[in-house]
Amino acid sequence: MQVVAKSNVAGALAGLIEKELPGGRGLEAWQALLRAHATLLRQLEKDLEKETGLALADFDVLAQLALAGGEMRMTELADRALISRSGMTRRVARLVDVGLVRRANVDADARGVVVALTDAGMARLTETAPVHARGIAKLFVAKLNDQELAALEAALGKVTLNCGFG
Numbered sequence: 001m002q003v004v005a006k007s008n009v010a011g012a013l014a015g016l017i018e019k020e021l022p023g024g025r026g027l028e029a030w031q032a033l034l035r036a037h038a039t040l041l042r043q044l045e046k047d048l049e050k051e052t053g054l055a056l057a058d059f060d061v062l063a064q065l066a067l068a069g070g071e072m073r074m075t076e077l078a079d080r081a082l083i084s085r086s087g088m089t090r091r092v093a094r095l096v097d098v099g100l101v102r103r104a105n106v107d108a109d110a111r112g113v114v115v116a117l118t119d120a121g122m123a124r125l126t127e128t129a130p131v132h133a134r135g136i137a138k139l140f141v142a143k144l145n146d147q148e149l150a151a152l153e154a155a156l157g158k159v160t161l162n163c164g165f166g
Contacts, residue, residue: 044135050130057083059132061091062100062117062125071116100124
C-alpha cells in the first residue's frame with residue numbers, strides 16, 4: 001500500500017473542490033456553518049446532560065412529541081428528529097424503559113407504531129426545556145443581532161426548502 005505524499009494530498013483535495021466550487025465560492029461559509037453546528041450541539045449536549053442528566057437527543061424526541069400534540073408515528077418522529085429509523089427505534093425503546101414515552105401499534109398488521117409522551121415524559125420535558133432554551137439564548141441568540149438572526153433564518157430556510165425538507 002502506497003501512501004500519498006503530504007504535499008500532494010492538500011493539492012489533490014483543493015483541485016477536486018475547485019472543480020465543483022469554482023474559486024471556492026461558499027466553502028468558507030459552509031465550513032463555518034459546520035463548525036458552528038458541531039460546537040453548539042456539543043456544548044448544548046454537555047450543558048443539558050450536566051444540569052439535567054438528559055441527553056440532547058432524548059430531549060429532542062420529547063420536544064418533537066410535545067410540538068406534535070403529544071404523539072406521532074415513529075417514522076415521522078425519526079424524520080423530524082433527523083435520526084435513522086433504526087436509531088429512533090433504539091432511542092424510543094430506552095425512553096419507554098424509563099417511562100418517558102409509550103408506544104403502541106396502530107395498524108392491524110402491527111407495522112405502524114405511534115409514540116406518545118407520558119406524564120413522566122412531559123414532566124421531564126418541563127424540567128429540561130428551560131435549560132435547553134437558556135443554552136440557545138446564551139450560546140447562539142446573544143451572539144447575533146436581530147438583522148443577523150433574520151438573515152440567517154432566511155438563508156438557511158432557502159437551503160432547507162431547496163433540499164425538499166420544508
